[in-house]
Amino acid sequence: MRHLAGLLVGLVVTAAVLGGGGWAVRHALDVAAATTADEKTMWIALSSMAAVGLVVGLVTAGRISPLATFVPSMVLLAWTVVYALDVNRALSLIPTGQSVNQIVLEAGVGAKTLLTSGVYALLGVALFIPVLMPSRWSRRQDDLDDDYETSPEGGYY
Template sequence: MRHLGGLLVGIVVTAALLGGGGWAVQQALVNAAQSSPDPQVVWISLGSMAAVGLVLGLVVAGRISPMATFVPSMVLLAWTVVYALDVNRAMSFIPAEPSYHRALLDAGNGSRTLLITGVYALLGVALFIPVLMPSRWSRREELDDDYESTQESGYY
């Protein structure tokens, strides 16, 4: 049941990373290209980036199922491999139709930037590291049962 919850958290983290991170990067890039950047847009985009970073940090460092980091890492690494093999196919995953909502188009453009610059490959590898740790796959209670409790108070 713990790993099912981790799978659901992984799907949410993936959506936050692709949607929120992409949108924040696009807003920051568009605002930086202007001759007089709007400070409110700068703060909103930096706050969004910080929120996505906080979610990623909590998932990587937290005591949650490794499925929560495995799902986003596989999505990011798979998309990077598709980009390396076939650029046009990788770009076809990004929404570009004018009928989509503007925020979704901005998130797609920001995701394109993060994919092309290799940030998604870097994040994918960083999110995959917790999956390799065997202690993340077992529960804390299972680990505590292996140790014997002694009645001794210490060496002194």
């Protein structure tokens, strides 16, 4: 059950990184390129980046299933590998067109920036590190487990 919850959390983290991170970067770059800074937009973009960073940090440091970091790391690393092998194919995965919502379009522009600059590769590797820790795959030892493990006579071997 813990790994199913980790899978669902991993999907949420993936959406937060791709959607929220992309949207925040797009607006932060717009504020940086503007001659007059719109402080409201800047604070919204920075707080969105901080929220995405908080989610990634909690999942990375938390004691949840390693699938919570494995899913977004594989998405980010796979997209980076596709970008390294075929740039046009990787960029075609970004949503564009008239029928796409404006927020999704803005998130796609930011995601393109993060993909082409290598931030997704960096974040994918950082999210993959907790998967390599064996202690993340085993469950916690409870005090109740000790009652069933010991016997007064000892074992046969």
